[in-house]
Amino acid sequence: MPQLGCSTRLLVLISIILLALLVMSFLSGAIGSALTGGEPILPNPGEIIQLPAEEVLHIFGFPITNTMIASWLTILIVVGMVYAATRRVRLIPSRLQSFIEFFFGWMLNLCEGAGGKEQGRRFFPVVATIFIFVIMNAWLALLPFFGPGIHVGEAPLFRCANTDINMPLALAIMSFVFVEYWGMSSLGARHYLSRFFNVGPLWGSIKQLFGGKIGAGLNGILSGVIEVFAGFLELLSELVRLVSFTFRLFGNMTAGEILLLIVCFLMPWVLVIPFYGLELLIGFIQAMIFAGLTLGFAAAAIAPREQE
Amino acid sequence: MGLVENLGINLGSLIAYLINFLILLALLTFLGYRPIMRMLDQRSAKIKESMDQAEQIREESLRAGEEVKGKLDEARREGQAIIAQAAQVGERVKEEARQEARKEAEKLIAKARLEIQREGEQAREQLRQEFVGLAILAAERVINETLDNKAHQRLIEQVLEESTSLGK
Numbered sequence: 249m250p251q252l253g254c255s256t257r258l259l260v261l262i263s264i265i266l267l268a269l270l271v272m273s274f275l276s277g278a279i280g281s282a283l284t285g286g287e288p289i290l291p292n293p294g295e296i297i298q299l300p301a302e303e304v305l306h307i308f309g310f311p312i313t314n315t316m317i318a319s320w321l322t323i324l325i326v327v328g329m330v331y332a333a334t335r336r337v338r339l340i341p342s343r344l345q346s347f348i349e350f351f352f353g354w355m356l357n358l359c360e361g362a363g364g365k366e367q368g369r370r371f372f373p374v375v376a377t378i379f380i381f382v383i384m385n386a387w388l389a390l391l392p393f394f395g396p397g398i399h400v401g402e403a404p405l406f407r408c409a410n411t412d413i414n415m416p417l418a419l420a421i422m423s424f425v426f427v428e429y430w431g432m433s434s435l436g437a438r439h440y441l442s443r444f445f446n447v448g449p450l451w452g453s454i455k456q457l458f459g460g461k462i463g464a465g466l467n468g469i470l471s472g473v474i475e476v477f478a479g480f481l482e483l484l485s486e487l488v489r490l491v492s493f494t495f496r497l498f499g500n501m502t503a504g505e506i507l508l509l510i511v512c513f514l515m516p517w518v519l520v521i522p523f524y525g526l527e528l529l530i531g532f533i534q535a536m537i538f539a540g541l542t543l544g545f546a547a548a549a550i551a552p553r554e555q556e
Numbered sequence: 557m558g559l560v561e562n563l564g565i566n567l568g569s570l571i572a573y574l575i576n577f578l579i580l581l582a583l584l585t586f587l588g589y590r591p592i593m594r595m596l597d598q599r600s601a602k603i604k605e606s607m608d609q610a611e612q613i614r615e616e617s618l619r620a621g622e623e624v625k626g627k628l629d630e631a632r633r634e635g636q637a638i639i640a641q642a643a644q645v646g647e648r649v650k651e652e653a654r655q656e657a658r659k660e661a662e663k664l665i666a667k668a669r670l671e672i673q674r675e676g677e678q679a680r681e682q683l684r685q686e687f688v689g690l691a692i693l694a695a696e697r698v699i700n701e702t703l704d705n706k707a708h709q710r711l712i713e714q715v716l717e718e719s720t721s722l723g724k
Contacts, residue, residue: 300564316572323580330588337591339599352592373589377581409573413563418573498563 266518273517280515290516293509296396299502301412302403314404315412318394322384322409355379358540362547367434371546374426378419379539385409386501386531390524395509410501410534413494420493423542424486431549439552444486446479447472489545493538500534687719 254262274280276289301313333348341349355376360368388394389408398405409415431440442448453468504527511520694715698708 299562300566301569310568313569316569316576319573319576323576323583326580327583327587330584334587334591337595339595339602341595348588349592349596352589353596356593356596369593372593373581373585376589377577377584380584381577381580412569412573413565414569415573417565418570418577421570421574422577 270515270518273515273519277515278513290513291396293506293513296402297506297509299413301407301414304400304403304405313412314400314407315409315415318389318406319381319385319409319415321406322381322388325388326380326384352376355539359543362543363550367430367547367550370430371543374422375539375543375546378423378542379535381419382410382497382538383531383535385415386504386534387528389501389505390527390531395505408501408505410497411505413498416494416497416501417490419497419538420490423493423538423545424490427542427545427549428486430546434550435552440549442479444479444483446475449475489541493541497534497538500530504530690715690718 275284278290278292281287281289301315303311304314304317305312329344330348333342333344337345356368356372359372359375362368363371385408389406389410394404394406394408396404428440450469450472453465453472456468457465459465508520508523508527511523694711698711
């Protein structure tokens with residue numbers, strides 16, 4: 249018999265409580281109350297979910313949304329934790345320091361693996377910050393005081409910052425700006441931009457054409473036009489990333505939030521626990537994807553374009 | 557712009573989030589990334605240094621061991637050389653002593669021989685003188701008892717007999 253963490257009697261007791269909770273949760277949720285003809289104890293999420301973040305207060309006439317407050321909370325917690333860990337950095341680390349070191353070391357390894365030793369260190373702060381911000385936003389939002397529990401008027405006081413489209417969009421813009429900046433600064437603006445506006449070969453062949461080499465010129469014009477078009481596609485894909493970054497994160501996080509609300513609406517207790525686990529995983533995955541893609545794009549941006 | 561409004565995109569929030577992100581980036585860079593990275597580098601440098609040092613110490617101790625072994629070998633060789641030399645010296649002393657003893661013995665023998673010879677010489681001389689004395693005595697007697705041929709003969713024989721018994 250495998251070792252349990254508690255006695256069999258306790259296990260049975262816990263199972264009975266869980267089962268009772270499950271039955272109660274079934275009866276008090278939407279399904280059960282529909283069967284018994286009562287009212288579900290939680291409101292229908294369809295009535296409370298709205299995509300734009302709710303404005304909960306105004307500071308100097310500037311509207312503050314609940315997602316904004318949540319993101320400040322995230323920043324406070326993250327910075328507080330990192331500060332506590334690094335206030336007295338020691339060669340022989342404390343537990344918190346070694347945890348932070350482990351995490352940063354892991355991130356740093358990823359960055360150095362993708363961009364090389366020197367460039368990886370340039371990427372590291374941005375990539376790590378994106379990761380931390382996304383994952384902490386997602387995970388903090390699973391805490392009980394997030395969501396409709398504490399509310400100001402109709403709106404919850406805290407709401408997962410990832411579910412406000414402005415926040416993924418801002419991250420996407422940051423990612424885009426940094427990637428372009430790294431590309432330009434390590435390859436030179438002219439070289440870097442030539443991958444989007446590749447008119448050099450076309451121009452050269454037009455000159456050839458007027459210089460009298462008609463055959464070569466015509467051939468060159470054809471491939472030149474293709475080059476220009478390929479550059480245009482490249483530019484387009486660069487811009488499309490903004491949209492895909494934004495909606496991937498926004499969509500996943502919002503869907504997760506709605507999923508939890510719906511499960512709670514259907515059965516308020518017990519059943520929702522596995523979904524919390526799922527949301528933890530999804531928060532990690534989304535953070536990984538956002539940071540990882542930024543890193544990948546950065547590595548691609550600093551790779552020199554082969555000249556023909 | 558129904559879509560933008562439905563999703564809640566708004567410039568103010570967007571800018572606020574951009575600033576939020578930059579603030580977080582700056583704070584983490586100064587509070588987290590820099591010190592931690594410095595620490596990681598420092599630690600890896602330290603570890604490398606210690607490992608180099610350990611390697612150096614190991615090599616040094618190896619070299620010291622070699623040196624000690626060399627010295628021991630040398631000492632052993634030296635000791636053996638000294639022993640060999642001592643043995644040689646002993647041998648030589650023994651040989652000398654033996655030579656000396658032989659020489660001494662020979663000297664003694666020679667001296668003894670000389671002594672014997674001299675004594676022999678002396679004895680012979682004494683004998684001769686005695687013989688001469690006897691001869692003279694005999695002659696005297698002969699002369700005294702005179703002219704008895706028989707007695708003469710007997711006397712001479714007597715003297716001769718005496719001399720031979722003396723000569724022996």
